[in-house]
Amino acid sequence: xxxxxxxxxxxxxxxxxxxxxxxxxxxxxxxxxxxxxxxxxxxxxxxxxxxxxxxxxxxxxxxxxxxxxxxxxxxxxxxxxxxxxxxxxxxxxxxxxxxxxxxxxxxxxxxxxxxxxxxxxxxxxxxxxxxxxxxxxxxxxxxxxxxxxxxxxxxxxxxxxxxxxxxxxxxxxxxxxxxxxxxxxxxxxxxxxxxxxxxxxxxxxxxxxxxxxxxxxxxxxxxxxxxxxxxxxxxxxxxxxxxxxxxxxxxxxxxxxxxxxxxxxxxxxxxxxxxxxxxxxxxxxxx
Numbered sequence: 001x002x003x004x005x006x007x008x009x010x011x012x013x014x015x016x017x018x019x020x021x022x023x024x025x026x027x028x029x030x031x032x033x034x035x036x037x038x039x040x041x042x043x044x045x046x047x048x049x050x051x052x053x054x055x056x057x058x059x060x061x062x063x064x065x066x067x068x069x070x071x072x073x074x075x076x077x078x079x080x081x082x083x084x085x086x087x088x089x090x091x092x093x094x095x096x097x098x099x100x101x102x103x104x105x106x107x108x109x110x111x112x113x114x115x116x117x118x119x120x121x122x123x124x125x126x127x128x129x130x131x132x133x134x135x136x137x138x139x140x141x142x143x144x145x146x147x148x149x150x151x152x153x154x155x156x157x158x159x160x161x162x163x164x165x166x167x168x169x170x171x172x173x174x175x176x177x178x179x180x181x182x183x184x185x186x187x188x189x190x191x192x193x194x195x196x197x198x199x200x201x202x203x204x205x206x207x208x209x210x211x212x213x214x215x216x217x218x219x220x221x222x223x224x225x226x227x228x229x230x231x232x233x234x235x236x237x238x239x240x241x242x243x244x245x246x247x248x249x250x251x252x253x254x255x256x257x258x259x260x261x262x263x264x265x266x267x268x269x270x271x272x273x274x275x276x277x278x279x280x281x282x283x284x285x286x287x
Contacts, residue, residue: 007218007251008032008067009277011263011270019053019104023060029274033260034061035070035110038100042075044093049103058105068107068260070217071097071143079131080114080124080157087127090114095135101143108217110146110180113158113167124157129170136173146180146216151188151232159189159230165209178214181206181259183250184221184235187242190228194246203255212255220247220261220277236265237276248280257281 010033015022019036026034039046061069079090094111101109116124136145147167152159158167164179171177183193191205192198206212222240224233238244250256263273 005032005281006257007281008260009263009274009281010034010066010070010260011265011274012036012072012267013270014267019049019057023057026066027060027064029271030278031064031066031274033068033070033262034066035072035262035264037074038071038097038104039074039093041072044074044076044089046096046100049100054104061105068217069105070108070110070146070262071101071104071106073097073109073111075112077111078114078117079111080116080128082117082119082123082127087131091131091135094131095138098135098139098141098143098145102141106143108146108178108180109143110148110217112150113147113156113164115154115156117155121155121157124155125163125167125170128157129167132167132171132177133173136171136176139176144176144178144216146178148180148219149182149185149189151185151230153188153230153232159185161191161205161209165211168210168214178216179210180217180219181215182219182221182264183242183247184219184223184240185232187223187227188225188229188231188233192227193250194227194242196249199246199249199253199256203253215259218250218256218259218261219264220250220273221264222247234265236269237263237273237280244276244280247277248283251277251281 012035077090077093081087150158191202222235224235225231
């Protein structure tokens with residue numbers, strides 16, 4: 001069983017070799033939380049999950065005390081798409097993955113809010129909200145859907161906390177929806193997570209917009225691009241503009257430290273990032 005130190009540190013792991021391998025990797029890396037895709041991240045294809053691997057995965061999650069277990073929707077999904085075929089594909093993928101979350105016992109399903117492309121921002125948000133309502137109205141499981149904050153590049157939605165608040169406010173089943181904060185995305189969108197003052201201003205804006213109680217998860221990624229760049233470029237912890245000091249501040253902040261931190265940095269270096277976050281978490285509190 002993992003310790004109750006906060007924040008809980010986890011990572012996104014691949015599932016290409018099956019859920020048994022993923023569970024063993026979570027153990028090897030000393031993870032305290034976990035995120036996976038349940039299908040091709042750049043396509044819609046999803047293989048069947050056999051009973052043996054699911055049982056092994058769920059047993060390992062219990063043994064390790066992993067929380068939360070998170071599923072991420074593939075990047076191909078655009079729940080704000082103006083083209084009807086892409087919109088319906090997003091509906092299908094999200095609905096199917098939400099059902100698959102119940103199979104593996106996932107706590108959260110994270111999705112990007114999508115891009116309005118050739119329509120308008122208002123139309124894109126309306127389509128996203130309608131899709132979420134239709135999916136959640138027909139869902140009877142226990143997994144909560146989290147909408148992820150974005151960097152605001154191009155026509156993508158969710159690049160401001162005001163937009164996130166509008167999206168969540170349109171979902172009728174409020175108890176089933178929440179927010180996933182991505183540190184790289186927030187920083188690129190203009191929310192300073194590298195200084196004590198910037199972090200506190202961000203917390204205040206969260207409280208005034210989406211509401212602190214709706215924030216359930218942090219994707220912990222450094223940013224290769226500068227503050228307000230509107231560019232989504234993840235970096236290993238300490239190798240970007242947020243820096244180790246920014247993550248140390250987040251790990252010791254009264255609000256952010258209570259949220260699980262899940263890394264989405266390149267898999268080849270994720271073990272080092274896990275250890276870095278644990279070291280920053282376990283260091284002396286900064287003033």
